[in-house]
Amino acid sequence: MLGMTPLSSIATSAYTDLVRLLKDDALSGVEGKPTLKTRGDKGYWYAARRVGTETRFVYIGEDSAETRTRIDRIEELRATAQTRQAERARLVRLLRAEGMTPTDRATGAILSAMAAAGVFRLGGTIVGTNAFRLYEGELGIRLPLGGMANTGDIDIAQFEKLSIALEDQVDPGLAETFSALKFDPLPALDARRTWRWAQGGSGQLVEFLTPAFGEESLRDLPALGVSAQGLNYLNFLIAEPIPAAALYRAGVLVQVPRPERYAIHKLIVADRRRDGAGSLRAVKDREQAAFLIEAMAEDRPDDLSRALEIARGIGPRWRERLEASLARMPETRALLAGL
Numbered sequence: 001m002l003g004m005t006p007l008s009s010i011a012t013s014a015y016t017d018l019v020r021l022l023k024d025d026a027l028s029g030v031e032g033k034p035t036l037k038t039r040g041d042k043g044y045w046y047a048a049r050r051v052g053t054e055t056r057f058v059y060i061g062e063d064s065a066e067t068r069t070r071i072d073r074i075e076e077l078r079a080t081a082q083t084r085q086a087e088r089a090r091l092v093r094l095l096r097a098e099g100m101t102p103t104d105r106a107t108g109a110i111l112s113a114m115a116a117a118g119v120f121r122l123g124g125t126i127v128g129t130n131a132f133r134l135y136e137g138e139l140g141i142r143l144p145l146g147g148m149a150n151t152g153d154i155d156i157a158q159f160e161k162l163s164i165a166l167e168d169q170v171d172p173g174l175a176e177t178f179s180a181l182k183f184d185p186l187p188a189l190d191a192r193r194t195w196r197w198a199q200g201g202s203g204q205l206v207e208f209l210t211p212a213f214g215e216e217s218l219r220d221l222p223a224l225g226v227s228a229q230g231l232n233y234l235n236f237l238i239a240e241p242i243p244a245a246a247l248y249r250a251g252v253l254v255q256v257p258r259p260e261r262y263a264i265h266k267l268i269v270a271d272r273r274r275d276g277a278g279s280l281r282a283v284k285d286r287e288q289a290a291f292l293i294e295a296m297a298e299d300r301p302d303d304l305s306r307a308l309e310i311a312r313g314i315g316p317r318w319r320e321r322l323e324a325s326l327a328r329m330p331e332t333r334a335l336l337a338g339l
Contacts, residue, residue: 004295005142011098015137018091018245021084022253026121027070028077028084030058039165045071046167059122059168059223088250095247100136101143106202108248110154113177117170120255122223123162125241127209127234128155131256132288134244139259139295148287152202157209157238158228163221173225178206193218193227211235233272233318236311237265260300260307263292264322268311271321286325290332297335305339 007015032047035057043063048055061067070077096102103111107130114120126134129151136143143149170177175185175194183197183206195218197206210219212230221228237257246252257265270285296304312319326333 007100007136007140007142008098011095011100012137012140014091014094014098015100015245018088018095018251019137019243019253021088021091022245022251023243024070024077025081025084025088026253027060027067027074028081030060032056032058034060034071034074036063057167059118059166061121085250092247092249092251095137099142100247101133101149102247103133103252105248106199106204107154108246108252110181110204110206111246111254112248112252113181114156114174115252115254117172117174117177118168119156119170119174119224120253122158122166122168122170123241123255124156124158124224125238125255125257126154126244127157127237127257127262128153129284129288130154131244131262132292134246134254134256135259135262135292137245138242139292139299141295144291148284148291153205153207155207155209156224157211157234158221158224159235159238160210160219160221160228163210163223166223168223170224175225188218188227190218190227193220195227195229209234211238233265233268236268236314237261258303258307259292260296260303263289263296263304264307264311266292267325268318268321271324286329286332289325290329293332293335297339301339304336308336308339 030047032049035046035048037044037046045060045063045067046057047060048057114124129149133143133149178197181199182201183199185194186196186198188195195208198204208221208224208226208228209231210221210228211234212232213235216230216232218227219230239261240258241255242258244254244256246254266285266289270282270289273279273282275281293304311322326336
């Protein structure tokens with residue numbers, strides 16, 4: 001099995017505090033009167049403000065007790081923004097000193113710019129290895145060194161239905177944001193739709209994805225103002241996302257999949273890689289899944305068990321892919337069987 005190095009209790013506490021302060025900042029920076037709108041059996045908070053003769057609605061988030069508590073404290077949060085900035089910087093320094101992996105400068109600049117534009121506030125979720133790298137604080141363990149945590153790509157996923165339903169858009173637009181960071185759009189089969197950008201010199205890639213249910217075609221994400229590549233199995237991954245803090249400057253608030261869903265999803269996609277289940281990418285998928293499953297089997301067995309049960313219950317094709325990957329991973333199979 002893989003070796004696990006836990007973070008100190010100081011680091012795990014500091015990380016929790018950093019996420020809380022970043023969430024406070026996300027609300028305190030929104031101008032306008034908080035307004036609750038209902039859609040079906042769910043509520044969604046917006047900040048309403050006049051722009052010329054029109055009212056603009058800025059999306060805050062889904063209704064919850066935590067969101068309502070912050071809204072009740074919104075004036076206090078606005079008044080203490082400068083103090084929080086200094087405290088966040090201190091916590092990031094502490095977390096670096098405690099051995100947490102900082103976000104590299106290039107990735108941090110991109111995530112920071114997307115956060116400022118509203119990508120994560122509007123439901124954008126980091127997927128792929130950049131999400132894996134952000135699980136340290138959530139799980140209280142050090143990331144392994146080596147290939148399974150290496151990446152140059154940033155993949156952002158959003159539900160198409162959510163993107164259409166939100167009465168808000170990124171500001172500034174992502175084409176402007178990426179241009180300022182020296183990213184160029186990459187051509188797609190449909191010349192009217194852009195879903196990938198590459199940074200000159202570094203070769204870093206940003207891609208946008210959305211769940212597909214059958215045909216994996218390009219779709220539009222109006223809230224983000226981009227197109228996205230549809231992918232099957234992605235709906236399972238980005239359901240119920242969680243906040244995370246990237247260690248860049250005074251911290252960047254982003255959104256990532258739940259780690260148990262990430263692990264189970266990696267077992268599925270490892271078996272559907274176009275270059276084969278024995279490819280380097282499939283091996284990396286299985287390594288990440290094995291690491292997260294071992295990390296969570298002791299402390300969060302119920303979360304893992306629930307995610308596995310949901311995936312298996314979706315259909316026979318899902319079960320076949322899971323079993324095919326686990327057939328190559330006897331130790332991981334045994335851990336899951338013992339939940």
